[in-house]
Amino acid sequence: MENILFRNVSSNDLGRIAEIECECYPPEECGSLDTLSHRQAHAPDLFLGAYLVNSPENYELVGFVCSTLSPSQSLTLDSMANHVSGGSSVCVYSVNVAPAHRRKGIATAMLREYISRVSAMGTYDRMLLITHEELRPLYECVGFEFVGPSSVQLGSKPWYEMRKILARSDTGKCRAYSGQLEWYSGKYRCRFYYD
Secondary structure, eight states: OOOEEEEEOOGGGHHHHHHHHHHHSOTTTOOOHHHHHHHHHHOGGGEEEEEEEEETTEEEEEEEEEEEEESOSSOOHHHHHOOOTTOSEEEEEEEEEOGGGOSSSHHHHHHHHHHHHHHHHOOOSEEEEEEOGGGHHHHHHTTOEEEEEOSOOOSSSOOEEEEEEOOBOTTSOBOOEEEEEEEETTEEEEEEEEO
């Protein structure tokens, strides 16, 4: 994997965030700059960027994960539009890597880092997201479980809900398994390893 640094996204990076979002989603699924700005302003601790370190002074944003909080145990249209401070569910909306930097392990590493940070906060019960069928292996590889078809409908393709229960130990760290995402017989699969 390239030399990647993970850190919270500042408002200065929102222009590039919006560009990456539109490169990763079709127009009917792409979050607007206003939506992304709202998420960054209301949940900055849940907005993580992946930065390619080109030199000690030069960092290039190549991916990001963003979420808000909800008291709901399922991801809904309402939870996508609102941030409820103190909510027990971390609702993940975007896990994006710029097309030029895909298939290098950045998305998997970014998700593992994100899960580690969210778990270490020690205040949330679960992480929720919706995805298309072809990306299920990516999320299963980092410990999400398949819930079923989502009630949320954006665009023409069906969405499926996935969930990760944040089982915390006494130290607040997540006890979980991880996996290696690999290409096999024309599709992704996940090979699991237990920590």
